[in-house]
Amino acid sequence: xxxxxxxxxxxxxxxxxxxxxxxxxxxxxxxxxxxxxxxxxxxxxxxxxxxxxxxxxxxxxxxxxxxxxxxxxxxxxxxxxxxxxxxxxxxxxxxxxxxxxxxxxxxxxxxxxxxxxxxxxxxxxxxxxxxxxxxxxxxxxxxxxxxxxxxxxxxxxxxxxxxxxxxxxxxxxxxxxxxxxxxxxxxxxxxxxxxxxxxxxxxxxxx
Amino acid sequence: xxxxxxxxxxxxxxxxxxxxxxxxxxxxxxxxxxxxxxxxxxxxxxxxxxxxxxxxxxxxxxxxxxxxxxxxxxxxxxxxxxxxxxxxxxxxxxxxxxxxxxxxxxxxxxxxxxxxxxxxxxxxxxxxxxxxxxxxxxxxxxxxxxxxxxxxxxxxxxxxxxxxxxxxxxxxxxxxxxxxxxxxxxxxxxxxxxxxxxxxxxxxxxxxxxxxxxxxxxxxxxxxxxxxxxxxxxxxxxxxxxxxxxxxxxxxxxxxxxxxxxxxxxxxxxxxxxxxxxxxxxxxxxxxxxxxxxxxxxxxxxxxxxxxxxxxxxxxxxxxx
Numbered sequence: 001x002x003x004x005x006x007x008x009x010x011x012x013x014x015x016x017x018x019x020x021x022x023x024x025x026x027x028x029x030x031x032x033x034x035x036x037x038x039x040x041x042x043x044x045x046x047x048x049x050x051x052x053x054x055x056x057x058x059x060x061x062x063x064x065x066x067x068x069x070x071x072x073x074x075x076x077x078x079x080x081x082x083x084x085x086x087x088x089x090x091x092x093x094x095x096x097x098x099x100x101x102x103x104x105x106x107x108x109x110x111x112x113x114x115x116x117x118x119x120x121x122x123x124x125x126x127x128x129x130x131x132x133x134x135x136x137x138x139x140x141x142x143x144x145x146x147x148x149x150x151x152x153x154x155x156x157x158x159x160x161x162x163x164x165x166x167x168x169x170x171x172x173x174x175x176x177x178x179x180x181x182x183x184x185x186x187x188x189x190x191x192x193x194x195x196x197x198x199x200x201x202x203x204x205x206x207x
Numbered sequence: 208x209x210x211x212x213x214x215x216x217x218x219x220x221x222x223x224x225x226x227x228x229x230x231x232x233x234x235x236x237x238x239x240x241x242x243x244x245x246x247x248x249x250x251x252x253x254x255x256x257x258x259x260x261x262x263x264x265x266x267x268x269x270x271x272x273x274x275x276x277x278x279x280x281x282x283x284x285x286x287x288x289x290x291x292x293x294x295x296x297x298x299x300x301x302x303x304x305x306x307x308x309x310x311x312x313x314x315x316x317x318x319x320x321x322x323x324x325x326x327x328x329x330x331x332x333x334x335x336x337x338x339x340x341x342x343x344x345x346x347x348x349x350x351x352x353x354x355x356x357x358x359x360x361x362x363x364x365x366x367x368x369x370x371x372x373x374x375x376x377x378x379x380x381x382x383x384x385x386x387x388x389x390x391x392x393x394x395x396x397x398x399x400x401x402x403x404x405x406x407x408x409x410x411x412x413x414x415x416x417x418x419x420x421x422x423x424x425x426x427x428x429x430x431x432x433x434x435x436x437x438x439x440x441x442x443x444x445x446x447x448x449x450x451x452x453x454x455x456x457x458x459x460x461x462x463x464x465x466x467x468x469x470x471x472x473x474x475x476x477x478x479x480x481x482x483x484x485x486x487x488x489x490x491x492x493x494x495x496x497x498x499x500x501x502x503x504x505x506x507x508x509x510x511x512x513x514x515x516x517x518x519x520x521x522x523x524x525x526x527x528x
Binding site for chain 1: 304312316334337338339340
């Protein structure tokens with residue numbers, strides 16, 4: 001479909017191997033923080049940054065990391081970047097940092113990042129790993145955005161709340177369906193979206 | 208003569224029952240409960256039941272792309288059961304959302320009738336309770352106005368007996384038994400619920416073990432731990448059985464054929480478990496009532512209960528290792 005190997009690295013992460021809808025990885029932050037679009041976007045950007053950086057470093061060190069201790073090495077690399085991102089968030093967007101809470105440090109053990117390091121960056125050249133990191137990160141962000149959009153609109157009745165572009169979607173008499181803002185609603189919405197993507201992928205025969 | 212010698216594969220014994228006939232029987236069993244609800248809460252009860260049944264049937268026929276809106280009657284029953292668990296003054300749009308949720312999330316996503324893990328009506332109610340809690344679980348309830356069909360019931364409000372203010376209301380056990388108390392549409396009258404329950408027992412659609420285990424457990428727990436907070440003449444276990452949704456849940460919800468165990472011991476454990484969780488929530492939990500969550504929790508355990516309580520086949524001996 002796409003000839004360029006770098007473009008296909010990106011599109012694979014977004015579509016065929018979308019971390020949320022196809023691989024179902026990184027579910028803890030996905031379910032926990034997608035209450036508002038703002039949180040979903042913030043988490044997505046943080047993961048893009050960490051994933052891209054860690055993929056590049058893991059890939060460039062792939063000839064020097066011994067096979068037997070590769071997982072601890074990957075974790076050290078990932079944790080380094082997570083710490084940087086954490087400090088950046090805390091310094092420049094403290095409100096978002098508070099909203100994401102424990103899930104920022106938990107990016108260290110996010111399955112997507114370790115998964116890409118293990119399955120891709122540890123074996124592929126640096127440039128391809130860079131694009132793979134961007135693609136998977138974008139796919140993850142896309143999933144978070146869709147999920148948080150549904151949950152915010154129905155569970156809160158707003159769009160882009162807590163930002164400068166906040167919109168109250170429904171009238172003052174609207175009583176939001178609170179379950180969407182709660183953990184149970186996260187599971188229901190994720191399940192429905194997974195079913196929907198399965199239908200779409202089947203119809204389009206992407207697999 | 209030759210007809211009698213036809214040899215075919217099983218099944219050899221067929222029943223005249225169909226999904227539809229069972230559903231109609233249960234709808235008939237709900238007759239007294241519906242009648243009491245209309246007597247007590249007037250036109251609001253009719254509106255809530257009508258909206259719930261209509262939206263449940265509509266959601267099912269749209270999902271199945273089927274023109275016959277009544278179908279096998281299961282959607283209508285789910286809608287009516289959902290309406291029974293709602294307060295009389297609930298806005299119609301909440302009822303509609305609950306009915307659609309019950310059919311789509313509670314039943315159809317699992318593959319339709321017979322495949323659902325959880326009781327659809329209770330899934331609908333649980334979603335509503337979590338979403339619009341203040342409108343569904345009190346603390347303000349409309350007081351019933353018997354025989355005033357057009358009365359505006361939301362004018363006078365009162366706490367339900369379960370909220371622990373029974374003595375303040377002067378509610379007596381006989382009032383709770385007949386049903387002249389505040390509460391959800393279908394849960395107030397123990398008398399009407401028992402009538403429906405005996406009809407279902409007579410027709411063989413429910414087994415005594417589930418409601419029996421449920422009610423006896425609630426009674427024992429209420430007698431043992433019901434003191435303290437409820438320290439007046441209504442402290443008895445009998446109060447806990449009659450007030451709130453225990454009878455409605457035990458007779459009409461927990462006994463749902465699809466979501467309850469099929470083995471005798473499984474049914475008994477299922478009923479006792481429902482009673483235990485209900486009383487734990489009532490006595491020690493944040494919600495005044497716990498029947499919904501108790502039954503949903505036990506629904507999740509149903510496959511496990513069935514697996515561990517398979518009865519011994521006739522003639523079966525213990526395998527020697």
